[in-house]
Amino acid sequence: MPRLAIYQPDIPQNTGTMLRLAACLGVPVEIIEPAAFDVSDRNLRRSGMDYIQHVTITRHISWRAFEAWRQEAGGRLVLATTKGAIPYADFTYRPDDVVLVGRESAGVPEEVHAAADARILIPMQPGMRSLNVAVTAAMILGESLRQTRSFPQPDTINP
Numbered sequence: 001m002p003r004l005a006i007y008q009p010d011i012p013q014n015t016g017t018m019l020r021l022a023a024c025l026g027v028p029v030e031i032i033e034p035a036a037f038d039v040s041d042r043n044l045r046r047s048g049m050d051y052i053q054h055v056t057i058t059r060h061i062s063w064r065a066f067e068a069w070r071q072e073a074g075g076r077l078v079l080a081t082t083k084g085a086i087p088y089a090d091f092t093y094r095p096d097d098v099v100l101v102g103r104e105s106a107g108v109p110e111e112v113h114a115a116a117d118a119r120i121l122i123p124m125q126p127g128m129r130s131l132n133v134a135v136t137a138a139m140i141l142g143e144s145l146r147q148t149r150s151f152p153q154p155d156t157i158n159p
């Protein structure tokens with residue numbers, strides 16, 4: 001099952017949308033801190049994110065801590081970036097990939113860009129800056145789950 005990693009999130013509503021997406025699809029989430037708001041389980045619950053009890057969230061206190069975890073866990077780091085070279089639907093996903101999305105305000109720094117095993121792009125019309133980060137996550141997770149046949153099974157949901 002591919003994972004979603006969120007780099008230093010700025011906007012609680014976007015994180016909430018991505019956590020709900022992950023809960024519905026059964027995708028584990030890695031949150032790379034610092035975030036611009038309190039990403040503790042308690043605070044997310046208090047802000048009405050009742051879906052979070054259905055998603056496995058791991059918080060990493062820094063980029064370095066996340067990278068240490070990834071060395072242990074394995075899996076490629078697949079960065080979603082407007083500076084990507086590979087259109088996301090042309091990329092071949094693996095079940096243990098970690099799909100990383102950047103900050104709403106500034107994407108990711110060069111160090112993170114350089115650490116990625118692949119940099120993928122959702123092609124846009126000329127002159128368009130970027131998509132919303134939660135929309136990006138939805139499109140890429142959709143394609144990666146489709147390719148790896150990791151969507152929840154309809155037979156199990158509606159037997």
Ligand SMILES: C[S@@+](CC[C@H](N)C(=O)[O-])C[C@H]1O[C@@H](n2cnc3c(N)ncnc32)[C@H](O)[C@@H]1O
Nearest residue numbers: 080081082101102106107121122130131133136
């Ligand atoms: C609002 S964008 C960040 C914009 C930021 N000013 C920048 O220059 O990167 C937030 C995140 O959404 C993802 N994203 C947005 N549009 C994308 C696209 N067309 N292709 C791939 N990723 C995209 C990237 O992960 C990006 O870091």
